[in-house]
Amino acid sequence: MTSPGSVAVLGPGPVGALLARLASTNGCRVAWWAGERPPEVERPARKRGARGAVRACEGVVSTLQPEEALADAELVFLAVPAGELPGLMLRVGAGLTPDRLVVHAAKGLDGPGGRRPSEMIELESAARRVGALAGPYLVAEVLEGYATTLVLASRFDEVQSAVREALASEGVRVQATHDLLGVELASAAAVALGAAAGLCAGLKLGVGARAALLARGLAEATRVGTALGAKAETFGGPAGVADLLVTAGDPDGLGFRFGRRVGAGEPAAKVRAEVGERTEAVRALEGLRGLAGRARIPAPTLGTLCEALLDGADAAAVLDRCLRGPAQD
Amino acid sequence: MRPEESRSVVEEVVRRVQADTLTACRGARPGALESLINDAVYHENERLKRSHDRSREAKAERSFWRSAQHRLQHASEVDLIALLGDITRFHSEEIVGKFDPAVYRFTISTIPWIFTVALNTASPRRMLADLPRLPRIQHNLRIQGELDLVRKMDDLGTILLVPTHSSHLDSVTVGWSAFDVGLPPMTYGAGLNLFTNPVLSFFMHNLGSYRVDRKKKHELYKDVLKTYATVTLERGYDNLFFPGGTRSRNGAIERHLKLGLLGTGLTAFVNNLRRDKPKPNVYVIPCCVSYHLVLEAETLIEDYLKEEGKSRYIIEDDEASSPRKWWKFIRNLWQLHSEIVITYSRPLDPFGNPVDEEGRSLDRRGRTVDPRQFVLRHGDPAHDVQRDAEYTKDLGQAVVESYLRDNTALTTHVLATALLGLLRVRTGQSDVYRLLRLVRPAESFRLREQVYPVVTAVLEGVRRRAAAGRMRAADEIARADAEAVTARALSHFATYHQEPVAVRLGADVVVCNKNLVLYYHGRISGYGLDDEAAAAAAAAMGGGQS
Known part of the structure; x- marks a missing residue:
């Protein structure tokens, strides 16, 4: 039996710590499962090169097992990257019963199949009242009290109001929408294009070329999204354009750094192997390309980025062709 | 539903619709209740103005709604609530079916026979002679x-x-x-128009159906209808x-x-x-x-x-x-x-x-x-x-x-899909409206060279999908070859409709009614069979274009 005001956060990273802290500050009873390692109270978070510290609040109960954290939680946050979500779902799927409101903070897609995080959740559990947390936020900035906008997408008003109650505060605005599909695809596009921005930086392509490339990439993602049933305005909102401004403008971002190394001439496969599982940008890009194919929407820019970042093509050559060739439409 | 139970269902429907409506209206802007009732009264009076029905029931309806319109003028909050109750009751009583278990048993037992009689209306003597073999x-x-x-x-x-x-x-x-x-x-909702056919009306009245008038489009009527279905479900019907x-x-x-x-x-x-x-x-x-x-x-x-x-x-x-x-x-x-x-x-x-x-x-x-x-x-x-x-x-x-998984493909659907594929290639159009405009009257295709190969392709497509559990294939489709399927479908197509859908003329199949080809193809559309049919048609017609 769930009880109101009871929140579980599953996820070891700074996002998990942030959500636990915000919910606890708002008066919720919070249980936080921070992964296999014994939860540390201090976890590093990045902020423009400097390292801030995320400290979970005192009211937060840390648990050793995810099931323990779930217990009677009515609202459950899954704060892991999209690539780690399937593993987490295999572990806790049975416990995510339909009486719980389940919200993920995974920006990205599950590889070439283009499966969205909410689809992974619905596939592996009986939870139906599902939502996605997205938007242009950096953990360190939220903690320092900068004005923040979070986007909460769910088909269910119940989920929207529960998340507002748990997270919204004077400094944190929670903007809600029903367009779950749109928000998930828009934030995947922002993550994917963050790597594109890095690629441009590595290739030293110039600010104008980078902006043109990103705009084209986002336009293609928007077309794919609307073909699948998302709203176009979602891509132009905080979960899309605004988040893209963050990922493309944050040189410390994982995706950005990955793209920059490839652009600077390191072989894509080698960089991917080094960065390992955490290249959400790569998976998101693959996923968007897969969805474009399925929706039969031409996406030449996303295709070019895939060639450069995934398929091992000569990044300089393919991007040059993409940017200098005649306009396609 | 026994008469005393249907009375209590009506009471419950009226009570619930009234309560729910009042709750909703109180939460909304002021005047919401009045405008809801106004909407109902307006729609009903307009509908009745257009109707040519002069039956006793229609007269009663006219008088009810005219009086409702009159009562609505200068109505106080209390008057409105009373009027809401009367309208809800009026609709509920109209919707509730007259069902009698004894008549149901009789009616259901007549279904096999009533069709049998239909078969032999022309010759009562033959009917008696054939009785055991009917x-x-x-x-x-x-x-x-x-x-x-x-x-x-x-x-x-x-x-x-x-x-x-x-x-x-x-x-x-x-x-x-x-x-x-x-x-x-x-218990089921049947359109009011079904009650106008004497054959159907007999079944409708006695198989437990309640009447749904789809011409009534105002919210209050829809609420009554939904509440009626809900109440009967809750009571285990x-x-x-x-x-x-x-x-x-x-x-x-x-x-x-x-x-x-x-x-x-x-x-x-x-x-x-x-x-x-x-x-x-x-x-x-x-x-x-x-x-x-x-x-x-x-x-x-x-x-x-x-x-x-x-x-x-x-x-x-x-x-x-x-x-x-x-x-x-x-x-x-x-x-x-x-x-x-x-x-x-x-x-x-x-x-x-x-x-x-x-x-x-x-x-x-x-x-x-x-x-x-x-x-x-x-x-x-x-x-x-x-x-x-x-x-x-x-x-x-x-x-x-x-529905899609349990849809059963029959011979007529397969042949229609094959013919549409052939028409598509002949006209070079895949847009339905343009295709239908371009199809000439009595378009014909060679049976052996053109129709059979496309029917074979569609059959294989259906069987593949049926094996994968994406749809079902009738026994006749699962086993028979293109020739048998085509013959069987043509024998259906040649009868019943005013104009045959398609007929066989010597070594050709002639499309007589392109609209019906489109219609029967529709049943197995949406499975990607159209593209397979068009591809097979293009291959078959590439060599043998007549």
Whole structure:
């Protein structure tokens, strides 16, 4: 039996710590499962090169097992990257019963199949009242009290109001929408294009070329999204354009750094192997390309980025062709 | 439903609609109640102005709504509430069916016979002579699918049967099949226009149907209708309605369902939980009906193709309103040993989850789920209009998926798909409207070189999909070759319709009615068979273009 005001956060990273802290500050009873390692109270978070510290609040109960954290939680946050979500779902799927409101903070897609995080959740559990947390936020900035906008997408008003109650505060605005599909695809596009921005930086392509490339990439993602049933305005909102401004403008971002190394001439496969599982940008890009194919929407820019970042093509050559060739439409 | 029970149902419907409406109006802007009633009165008076009905019932209606209009002027809050009660009662009493179990038993037993009589109306003497050998409806109705599960669900809770809708004949065939499967009499909403056909009216009145007047479009009427369905479900009466809302105009499986009535199952389930009813569960059972030939195909496809026809939601002057056409249709059914295939799909819970043989809901990984948990708020079952609308969308999606999986391809569908593929290649058009404009009269194709190869391709496509569980193939399709399938389909196509769909002339097949080709192809469209047919047609016609 769930009880109101009871929140579980599953996820070891700074996002998990942030959500636990915000919910606890708002008066919720919070249980936080921070992964296999014994939860540390201090976890590093990045902020423009400097390292801030995320400290979970005192009211937060840390648990050793995810099931323990779930217990009677009515609202459950899954704060892991999209690539780690399937593993987490295999572990806790049975416990995510339909009486719980389940919200993920995974920006990205599950590889070439283009499966969205909410689809992974619905596939592996009986939870139906599902939502996605997205938007242009950096953990360190939220903690320092900068004005923040979070986007909460769910088909269910119940989920929207529960998340507002748990997270919204004077400094944190929670903007809600029903367009779950749109928000998930828009934030995947922002993550994917963050790597594109890095690629441009590595290739030293110039600010104008980078902006043109990103705009084209986002336009293609928007077309794919609307073909699948998302709203176009979602891509132009905080979960899309605004988040893209963050990922493309944050040189410390994982995706950005990955793209920059490839652009600077390191072989894509080698960089991917080094960065390992955490290249959400790569998976998101693959996923968007897969969805474009399925929706039969031409996406030449996303295709070019895939060639450069995934398929091992000569990044300089393919991007040059993409940017200098005649306009396609 | 016995008369005393239907009285108490009316009382409950009136009470609930009144209470819900007042709650909703109090939460809304001031004057909401008045404008709601005003809307009802206006729509009804307008409708009656256009109607030419001079029956006693119509006169009573006119007088009721005129008086309602009068009462609405200068009405106080108290007057409005009284008027709301009167309107709700007026609608409820009209909707409630007259059902008598004894008459039901009699009527259901006459179905096989009434068709038999139809077959022989021309010759009573022959009928008597042939009596022992006469065909029965059982020979023409093939009822298949999850029948054991369906029977079990009837013991475990209340059933909401939601069939596809392609013909007015559905009301009778599905009604009979439910009886044959062993389900108790169904309560079901039947369009008022069905009561105008004397044959149908007989069945309608006596098989447990209540009357739905689709011309009444104001909210209050819809609320009464939904509440009626909900109350009967809560009282344990199995319900049947066609979630497509109207007969499929292009022959295709319906993809967009009317969710208002579909959601009554969920409302009833939550109410049952809140009252701690012993068997609270409501099971939704999709059911797919496939015909070789459809009684009203000509009118339906014509309506589909007419631009303005798209808004013609209610057709009153079609084949189904002519008893003569009915007899002709039924006679064909027997003479061709034609089958109507009715497939009962796996039961679903009100959230679209499949259920197991114990009636327990299952998630996508096959784990049992407590359906109560979907509607809990802070630990208690509660209504939530927005949430329940989303759940009902999911249910609608699951119902459509069941339809597609349990749709049975018959020979006429296969041949029509093949012919449409050939027409597509000949005209070089894939857009339906342009294609139909370009098709010349009596377009013909060589049987051996052109038709058979395309039919073979479609047959293989159907079999492949059937093997993968994406659709079903009738026995005749699973075994026969292109030649047999074509011959069988042509024998159906040549009869019944005013103009044959297609006929064989020597070594050619001639398309006589392109609209009907489109219609019968519609039943198995949406599976990607069209592209396969067009590819095979292009290959077949590349060499043998006549």
